Amino acid sequence: MLYYEHKEYMKRENINMNRIGVVGSINTDIVCKTDVLPKVGETVIGNEFMISFGGKGANEAVACARLGASTNLLACAGDDMFSKNAIAHLQEEGVHITAIKQIKNTNGGIANITIANNNNSIIVVPGANSSLDVNYIKKYTSRIKECSIVGGQFEIPVDAILLVSRICRDNNIKFVLNPSPIKDYPIELFDNSTYVIVNEIEVCEIKGYNKKKPLDVLKQYPDKLIMTKGADGVYFSDGKEVINIPAINVKVVDTTGAGDTFLGSFMVAINNGLNTRDALTFANICAGLKTTKLGAQTGMPKLAEVKKYIKANKINLDIKF
Ligand code: RIB
Numbered sequence: 001m002l003y004y005e006h007k008e009y010m011k012r013e014n015i016n017m018n019r020i021g022v023v024g025s026i027n028t029d030i031v032c033k034t035d036v037l038p039k040v041g042e043t044v045i046g047n048e049f050m051i052s053f054g055g056k057g058a059n060e061a062v063a064c065a066r067l068g069a070s071t072n073l074l075a076c077a078g079d080d081m082f083s084k085n086a087i088a089h090l091q092e093e094g095v096h097i098t099a100i101k102q103i104k105n106t107n108g109g110i111a112n113i114t115i116a117n118n119n120n121s122i123i124v125v126p127g128a129n130s131s132l133d134v135n136y137i138k139k140y141t142s143r144i145k146e147c148s149i150v151g152g153q154f155e156i157p158v159d160a161i162l163l164v165s166r167i168c169r170d171n172n173i174k175f176v177l178n179p180s181p182i183k184d185y186p187i188e189l190f191d192n193s194t195y196v197i198v199n200e201i202e203v204c205e206i207k208g209y210n211k212k213k214p215l216d217v218l219k220q221y222p223d224k225l226i227m228t229k230g231a232d233g234v235y236f237s238d239g240k241e242v243i244n245i246p247a248i249n250v251k252v253v254d255t256t257g258a259g260d261t262f263l264g265s266f267m268v269a270i271n272n273g274l275n276t277r278d279a280l281t282f283a284n285i286c287a288g289l290k291t292t293k294l295g296a297q298t299g300m301p302k303l304a305e306v307k308k309y310i311k312a313n314k315i316n317l318d319i320k321f
Contacts, residue, residue: 018069018070018148018271019069019070019071019072019096019146019147019148020064020069020070020071020072020147020148020149020150020151020264020267020268020271021071021072021074021143021144021146021147021149021150021151021173022057022060022061022064022071022072022073022074022075022150022151022152022264023057023074023075023132023137023144023150023151023152023156023160023161023164024055024056024057024058024060024061024073024074024075024132024151024152024153024155024156025055025056025057025058025075025109025124025126025129025132025153025155025156026055026057026058026073026075026076026077026083026086026087026090026100026108026109026128026129027054027055027058027086027108027109027110027111027124027129027155028051028052028053028054028055028082028083028085028086028108028109028110028111029050029051029052029053029054029111029113029256029295029296030051030110030111030112030113031048031049031050031051031052031113031114031115031256031295032046032048032049032113032114032115033046033047033048033049033115033116034046034047034114034115034116035047035116035117036116037114037116037121048294050294050295052295052296052297052298053085053086053089053090053295053296053297053298054111054113054256054257054296054297055075055086055109055111055129055155056153056155056178056180056259056260057073057074057075057152057153057155057156058073058075058086058090058095058297059257059260059261059264059296059297059300060151060153060260060263060264060267061073061090061093061095061264062090062093062095062264062297062300063257063260063261063263063264063265063268063286063290063300064095064264064265064267064268065093065094065095066093066094066300066301066302066303067264067265067268067286067301067302067303067306067321068268068303068321069267069268069271070096071094071095071096072095072096072098072099072143072146072147073090073095073096073097073099073100074099074100074132074136074137074140074143074144075099075100075101075129075132075156076100076101076102076103076128076129076130076131076132076136076156077100077101077102077103077108077128078102078103078106078107078108078109078127078128079102079103079104079105079106080106080107080108082107082108082110083102083107083108083128086108087100087102089297093297098143099140099143101131101132101136101140102128103128103131106127106128106131107127107128108127108128108129109124109125109126109127109128109129109155110124110125110127111123111124111125112124112125113256115254115255115256118252118255119255120254120255120256122256124155124181126155126156129155129156130156130157132156132157132160133157133159133160134157134159134160134163136160137160137163137164137167138163141167144164144167144168144171144173145167145171145173147173148173148174148271149173149174149175149176149194149267149270149271150164150168150173150174150175150176151175151176151177151178151263151264151267152164152165152175152176152177152178153177153178153179153180153263154178154179154180154181154182154183154185155181158183158184158185158186158189161177161185161189162185162186162188162189162192165177165188165189165192165193166192168192168194169192174194174195174270174271175192175193175194175195176193176194176195176196176197176263176266176267176270177189177190177193177195177196177197178196178197178198178259178260178263179196179198179202179205180198180199180202180259182201182202182205184205185205187207190206190207193224194224195224195225195226195266195270195276196221196224196225196226197226197227197228197259197262197263197266198225198226198227198228199227199228199229199230199259200214200227200229203217203218203225203227206221206225214227214235215235215242218235218236218237218242219237219242221237222236222237222238222239223236223237223238223239223276225237226266226276226280228259228262228287230247230255231247232244232246232247233245233246233247233284234247234262234280234283234284236276236277236280238276238277243277245277245280245281245284246284247284247287247288248284248285248288248289248309248313250288250289250291250292251292252291252292253291253292253293253294253299254291254293254294254295254299255291256295256296256299257290257295257296257297257299257300258287258288258290258291259287260296261283261286261287261290261300261301262283262284262286262287263283264286265282265283265285265286265287265306266279266280266282266283268282268321269282269283272319272320272321273320278317278318281315281317282306282317282319285306285309285310285315286300286301286306289301289305289306289309303321306319307319
Protein backbone atom coordinates (compact mmCIF):
# COMPACT_ATOMS: atom_id res chain seq x y z
CA MET A 1 0.00 0.00 0.00
CA LEU A 2 1.36 3.44 -0.92
CA TYR A 3 1.70 6.00 1.85
CA TYR A 4 -1.20 8.20 0.72
CA GLU A 5 -3.37 5.09 0.23
CA HIS A 6 -2.45 4.06 3.75
CA LYS A 7 -3.49 7.47 5.12
CA GLU A 8 -6.75 7.31 3.17
CA TYR A 9 -7.39 3.83 4.54
CA MET A 10 -6.78 5.06 8.10
CA LYS A 11 -9.23 7.94 7.56
CA ARG A 12 -11.87 5.76 5.93
CA GLU A 13 -11.69 3.13 8.66
CA ASN A 14 -11.57 5.82 11.33
CA ILE A 15 -8.37 4.35 12.71
CA ASN A 16 -6.68 6.06 15.59
CA MET A 17 -2.95 6.65 14.90
CA ASN A 18 -2.26 5.77 18.53
CA ARG A 19 -3.40 2.21 18.15
CA ILE A 20 -1.40 -0.56 19.85
CA GLY A 21 -0.55 -3.77 18.02
CA VAL A 22 0.15 -7.16 19.54
CA VAL A 23 1.45 -10.02 17.43
CA GLY A 24 1.23 -13.30 19.30
CA SER A 25 -0.48 -16.39 20.56
CA ILE A 26 -4.00 -17.23 21.64
CA ASN A 27 -4.29 -20.15 24.07
CA THR A 28 -6.84 -21.79 26.27
CA ASP A 29 -5.38 -22.25 29.75
CA ILE A 30 -6.17 -25.50 31.53
CA VAL A 31 -5.29 -24.64 35.10
CA CYS A 32 -4.84 -26.83 38.21
CA LYS A 33 -4.05 -25.32 41.61
CA THR A 34 -2.27 -27.56 44.07
CA ASP A 35 -0.33 -27.30 47.33
CA VAL A 36 2.14 -30.00 46.36
CA LEU A 37 3.72 -30.59 42.94
CA PRO A 38 3.73 -34.24 41.86
CA LYS A 39 7.09 -35.94 41.47
CA VAL A 40 7.65 -38.06 38.34
CA GLY A 41 5.29 -41.06 38.50
CA GLU A 42 3.31 -39.61 41.45
CA THR A 43 -0.33 -38.47 41.65
CA VAL A 44 -1.32 -35.69 44.04
CA ILE A 45 -4.74 -34.25 44.84
CA GLY A 46 -5.12 -30.62 43.75
CA ASN A 47 -7.60 -28.10 45.11
CA GLU A 48 -8.87 -25.97 42.19
CA PHE A 49 -9.42 -26.37 38.44
CA MET A 50 -10.42 -23.93 35.75
CA ILE A 51 -10.39 -23.40 32.01
CA SER A 52 -9.58 -19.81 31.16
CA PHE A 53 -8.47 -17.50 28.36
CA GLY A 54 -4.74 -17.14 27.85
CA GLY A 55 -1.82 -17.02 25.42
CA LYS A 56 0.84 -14.36 25.75
CA GLY A 57 -0.39 -12.41 22.71
CA ALA A 58 -4.06 -12.46 23.68
CA ASN A 59 -3.14 -11.63 27.28
CA GLU A 60 -1.13 -8.58 26.26
CA ALA A 61 -3.92 -7.39 23.98
CA VAL A 62 -6.51 -7.71 26.76
CA ALA A 63 -4.18 -5.90 29.19
CA CYS A 64 -4.00 -2.97 26.72
CA ALA A 65 -7.74 -2.95 25.98
CA ARG A 66 -8.68 -3.01 29.69
CA LEU A 67 -6.54 0.10 30.13
CA GLY A 68 -8.55 1.82 27.41
CA ALA A 69 -6.18 1.42 24.45
CA SER A 70 -7.38 0.75 20.91
CA THR A 71 -5.66 -2.59 20.27
CA ASN A 72 -5.16 -4.80 17.21
CA LEU A 73 -4.38 -8.45 17.90
CA LEU A 74 -2.58 -10.21 15.02
CA ALA A 75 -2.91 -13.92 15.73
CA CYS A 76 -3.91 -17.34 14.43
CA ALA A 77 -6.66 -19.35 16.08
CA GLY A 78 -8.02 -22.81 15.40
CA ASP A 79 -11.56 -23.70 14.38
CA ASP A 80 -12.36 -25.68 17.56
CA MET A 81 -14.76 -24.57 20.32
CA PHE A 82 -11.93 -23.28 22.51
CA SER A 83 -10.73 -20.98 19.73
CA LYS A 84 -14.23 -19.73 18.93
CA ASN A 85 -14.81 -18.90 22.60
CA ALA A 86 -11.44 -17.18 22.83
CA ILE A 87 -12.18 -14.95 19.83
CA ALA A 88 -15.64 -14.06 21.17
CA HIS A 89 -14.09 -13.21 24.52
CA LEU A 90 -11.42 -10.99 22.92
CA GLN A 91 -14.16 -9.11 21.11
CA GLU A 92 -16.07 -8.64 24.37
CA GLU A 93 -12.90 -7.24 25.92
CA GLY A 94 -12.77 -4.63 23.16
CA VAL A 95 -9.76 -6.04 21.27
CA HIS A 96 -9.88 -5.57 17.46
CA ILE A 97 -10.10 -9.12 16.13
CA THR A 98 -10.23 -8.61 12.35
CA ALA A 99 -6.59 -9.70 11.94
CA ILE A 100 -7.18 -13.01 13.72
CA LYS A 101 -6.95 -15.77 11.12
CA GLN A 102 -8.82 -18.98 11.86
CA ILE A 103 -6.97 -22.03 10.57
CA LYS A 104 -9.22 -24.78 9.24
CA ASN A 105 -9.17 -28.27 10.79
CA THR A 106 -6.74 -27.13 13.47
CA ASN A 107 -6.96 -26.85 17.24
CA GLY A 108 -6.07 -23.61 18.95
CA GLY A 109 -3.15 -23.33 21.38
CA ILE A 110 -3.45 -25.01 24.77
CA ALA A 111 -1.49 -24.20 27.93
CA ASN A 112 -1.39 -26.76 30.70
CA ILE A 113 -0.74 -24.68 33.84
CA THR A 114 0.04 -25.84 37.36
CA ILE A 115 -0.11 -23.25 40.12
CA ALA A 116 1.69 -24.13 43.34
CA ASN A 117 3.31 -22.04 46.09
CA ASN A 118 2.56 -18.68 44.44
CA ASN A 119 4.24 -19.75 41.24
CA ASN A 120 3.36 -21.51 38.04
CA SER A 121 4.76 -23.99 35.53
CA ILE A 122 3.36 -24.17 32.01
CA ILE A 123 3.40 -26.59 29.07
CA VAL A 124 2.21 -24.98 25.82
CA VAL A 125 0.99 -26.94 22.80
CA PRO A 126 0.97 -24.23 20.08
CA GLY A 127 -1.63 -25.67 17.66
CA ALA A 128 -2.81 -22.89 15.31
CA ASN A 129 -0.26 -20.43 16.75
CA SER A 130 2.39 -22.18 14.62
CA SER A 131 0.59 -20.90 11.51
CA LEU A 132 1.47 -17.31 12.38
CA ASP A 133 4.32 -17.31 9.86
CA VAL A 134 6.02 -14.85 7.52
CA ASN A 135 3.23 -15.21 4.92
CA TYR A 136 0.61 -14.26 7.49
CA ILE A 137 2.65 -11.17 8.47
CA LYS A 138 3.02 -10.16 4.80
CA LYS A 139 -0.75 -10.41 4.37
CA TYR A 140 -1.50 -8.33 7.48
CA THR A 141 1.32 -5.76 7.21
CA SER A 142 -1.17 -2.88 6.89
CA ARG A 143 -2.60 -3.80 10.31
CA ILE A 144 0.87 -3.37 11.82
CA LYS A 145 1.34 -0.04 10.08
CA GLU A 146 -1.85 1.24 11.72
CA CYS A 147 -0.09 1.15 15.07
CA SER A 148 2.29 3.46 16.87
CA ILE A 149 3.67 0.71 19.12
CA VAL A 150 3.71 -3.08 18.66
CA GLY A 151 4.57 -5.92 21.04
CA GLY A 152 5.67 -9.46 20.29
CA GLN A 153 6.76 -12.62 22.10
CA PHE A 154 7.92 -16.14 21.24
CA GLU A 155 4.85 -18.40 21.35
CA ILE A 156 4.76 -17.95 17.58
CA PRO A 157 7.52 -18.55 14.99
CA VAL A 158 10.54 -16.27 15.54
CA ASP A 159 11.01 -15.44 11.83
CA ALA A 160 7.50 -13.91 11.82
CA ILE A 161 8.40 -11.73 14.81
CA LEU A 162 11.66 -10.75 13.07
CA LEU A 163 9.65 -9.54 10.06
CA VAL A 164 7.33 -7.57 12.37
CA SER A 165 10.37 -5.91 13.95
CA ARG A 166 11.66 -4.94 10.48
CA ILE A 167 8.29 -3.45 9.50
CA CYS A 168 8.28 -1.47 12.75
CA ARG A 169 11.87 -0.29 12.27
CA ASP A 170 11.20 0.82 8.68
CA ASN A 171 7.99 2.64 9.59
CA ASN A 172 9.12 4.37 12.76
CA ILE A 173 6.84 2.26 14.95
CA LYS A 174 8.07 1.37 18.44
CA PHE A 175 8.58 -2.37 18.88
CA VAL A 176 8.58 -4.06 22.31
CA LEU A 177 10.02 -7.56 22.49
CA ASN A 178 9.42 -10.10 25.24
CA PRO A 179 11.63 -13.07 24.23
CA SER A 180 9.52 -15.59 26.12
CA PRO A 181 9.37 -18.59 26.22
CA ILE A 182 13.11 -18.49 25.81
CA LYS A 183 14.58 -19.69 22.49
CA ASP A 184 17.43 -18.70 20.16
CA TYR A 185 16.81 -15.56 18.13
CA PRO A 186 18.83 -13.41 15.73
CA ILE A 187 20.66 -10.36 17.10
CA GLU A 188 18.88 -8.26 14.47
CA LEU A 189 15.62 -8.80 16.35
CA PHE A 190 17.17 -7.35 19.51
CA ASP A 191 18.62 -4.45 17.53
CA ASN A 192 15.29 -3.67 15.86
CA SER A 193 13.49 -3.52 19.22
CA THR A 194 12.85 -0.23 21.00
CA TYR A 195 12.44 -2.03 24.33
CA VAL A 196 13.28 -5.59 25.33
CA ILE A 197 11.63 -6.93 28.48
CA VAL A 198 13.26 -10.01 30.01
CA ASN A 199 13.27 -11.92 33.26
CA GLU A 200 16.36 -13.10 35.15
CA ILE A 201 16.70 -16.19 32.97
CA GLU A 202 16.08 -14.51 29.63
CA VAL A 203 18.67 -11.80 30.38
CA CYS A 204 21.39 -14.46 29.99
CA GLU A 205 20.50 -14.70 26.28
CA ILE A 206 21.08 -10.99 25.63
CA LYS A 207 24.06 -10.16 23.44
CA GLY A 208 27.02 -9.04 25.50
CA TYR A 209 25.83 -11.04 28.53
CA ASN A 210 28.98 -13.13 28.52
CA LYS A 211 28.46 -14.36 32.09
CA LYS A 212 28.27 -10.81 33.42
CA LYS A 213 26.01 -9.90 36.29
CA PRO A 214 22.49 -9.13 34.97
CA LEU A 215 22.66 -5.55 36.26
CA ASP A 216 25.84 -4.92 34.22
CA VAL A 217 24.04 -6.09 31.07
CA LEU A 218 21.29 -3.55 31.77
CA LYS A 219 23.94 -0.79 31.84
CA GLN A 220 24.90 -1.70 28.28
CA TYR A 221 21.38 -0.96 27.04
CA PRO A 222 20.03 2.10 28.87
CA ASP A 223 16.37 2.88 28.34
CA LYS A 224 16.03 -0.28 26.25
CA LEU A 225 16.67 -3.44 28.25
CA ILE A 226 14.27 -3.97 31.14
CA MET A 227 14.52 -6.86 33.60
CA THR A 228 11.60 -8.04 35.72
CA LYS A 229 12.42 -9.98 38.88
CA GLY A 230 9.14 -11.12 40.43
CA ALA A 231 8.71 -9.90 43.99
CA ASP A 232 11.86 -7.72 43.64
CA GLY A 233 10.18 -5.60 40.99
CA VAL A 234 11.81 -4.27 37.84
CA TYR A 235 15.29 -3.01 36.91
CA PHE A 236 16.53 -0.77 34.08
CA SER A 237 19.34 1.68 33.44
CA ASP A 238 18.60 5.35 32.76
CA GLY A 239 22.12 5.81 31.36
CA LYS A 240 23.56 6.97 34.68
CA GLU A 241 22.60 4.20 37.08
CA VAL A 242 20.58 1.02 37.38
CA ILE A 243 17.20 1.82 38.90
CA ASN A 244 14.99 -0.63 40.79
CA ILE A 245 11.26 -0.07 40.97
CA PRO A 246 10.03 -2.39 43.73
CA ALA A 247 6.97 -4.58 43.23
CA ILE A 248 3.83 -3.42 45.00
CA ASN A 249 2.91 -5.12 48.23
CA VAL A 250 -0.06 -7.41 47.58
CA LYS A 251 -1.35 -10.84 48.53
CA VAL A 252 -0.44 -13.05 45.56
CA VAL A 253 -3.11 -15.46 44.31
CA ASP A 254 -1.93 -16.23 40.76
CA THR A 255 1.10 -14.91 38.84
CA THR A 256 -0.11 -16.30 35.46
CA GLY A 257 -0.25 -13.48 32.94
CA ALA A 258 1.51 -10.97 35.24
CA GLY A 259 4.38 -10.62 32.73
CA ASP A 260 1.90 -10.10 29.89
CA THR A 261 0.02 -7.50 31.95
CA PHE A 262 3.37 -5.81 32.57
CA LEU A 263 4.21 -5.65 28.86
CA GLY A 264 0.73 -4.54 27.78
CA SER A 265 0.47 -1.80 30.40
CA PHE A 266 4.03 -0.64 29.66
CA MET A 267 3.05 -0.18 26.00
CA VAL A 268 -0.08 1.75 26.99
CA ALA A 269 1.96 4.06 29.23
CA ILE A 270 4.69 4.65 26.62
CA ASN A 271 2.05 5.22 23.97
CA ASN A 272 0.52 7.88 26.19
CA GLY A 273 3.80 9.75 26.47
CA LEU A 274 5.11 8.58 29.87
CA ASN A 275 8.91 8.34 30.21
CA THR A 276 10.48 4.92 30.74
CA ARG A 277 10.63 5.18 34.52
CA ASP A 278 7.01 6.28 34.93
CA ALA A 279 5.84 3.73 32.37
CA LEU A 280 7.60 0.99 34.35
CA THR A 281 6.10 2.23 37.62
CA PHE A 282 2.65 2.07 35.99
CA ALA A 283 3.33 -1.40 34.52
CA ASN A 284 4.59 -2.64 37.89
CA ILE A 285 1.34 -1.59 39.57
CA CYS A 286 -0.79 -3.22 36.84
CA ALA A 287 1.18 -6.48 37.01
CA GLY A 288 1.03 -6.48 40.81
CA LEU A 289 -2.74 -5.98 40.80
CA LYS A 290 -3.09 -8.84 38.33
CA THR A 291 -1.40 -11.26 40.75
CA THR A 292 -4.15 -10.70 43.33
CA LYS A 293 -6.69 -12.48 41.12
CA LEU A 294 -6.98 -15.88 39.50
CA GLY A 295 -6.74 -16.25 35.70
CA ALA A 296 -4.37 -14.69 33.16
CA GLN A 297 -6.91 -12.38 31.54
CA THR A 298 -9.77 -12.44 34.03
CA GLY A 299 -7.42 -11.11 36.71
CA MET A 300 -6.16 -8.10 34.73
CA PRO A 301 -6.95 -4.66 36.14
CA LYS A 302 -9.00 -1.99 34.41
CA LEU A 303 -7.75 1.60 34.26
CA ALA A 304 -10.11 2.81 37.03
CA GLU A 305 -8.74 0.19 39.44
CA VAL A 306 -5.15 1.19 38.66
CA LYS A 307 -5.91 4.88 39.15
CA LYS A 308 -7.64 4.09 42.44
CA TYR A 309 -4.55 2.21 43.64
CA ILE A 310 -2.25 5.08 42.59
CA LYS A 311 -4.40 7.59 44.48
CA ALA A 312 -4.90 5.46 47.59
CA ASN A 313 -1.18 4.75 47.86
CA LYS A 314 -0.15 8.36 47.05
CA ILE A 315 2.11 7.25 44.21
CA ASN A 316 3.69 10.12 42.35
CA LEU A 317 2.45 9.27 38.86
CA ASP A 318 0.67 11.71 36.60
CA ILE A 319 -1.73 9.63 34.49
CA LYS A 320 -3.51 11.79 31.93
CA PHE A 321 -5.16 8.95 30.03
O1 RIB B 1 2.19 -15.78 30.14
C1 RIB B 1 1.12 -16.57 30.56
C2 RIB B 1 0.58 -17.35 29.43
O2 RIB B 1 1.55 -18.28 29.02
C3 RIB B 1 -0.62 -18.21 29.78
O3 RIB B 1 -1.85 -17.53 29.63
C4 RIB B 1 -0.49 -19.40 28.88
O4 RIB B 1 -1.42 -19.44 27.86
C5 RIB B 1 0.93 -19.33 28.36
O5 RIB B 1 0.93 -19.00 27.05
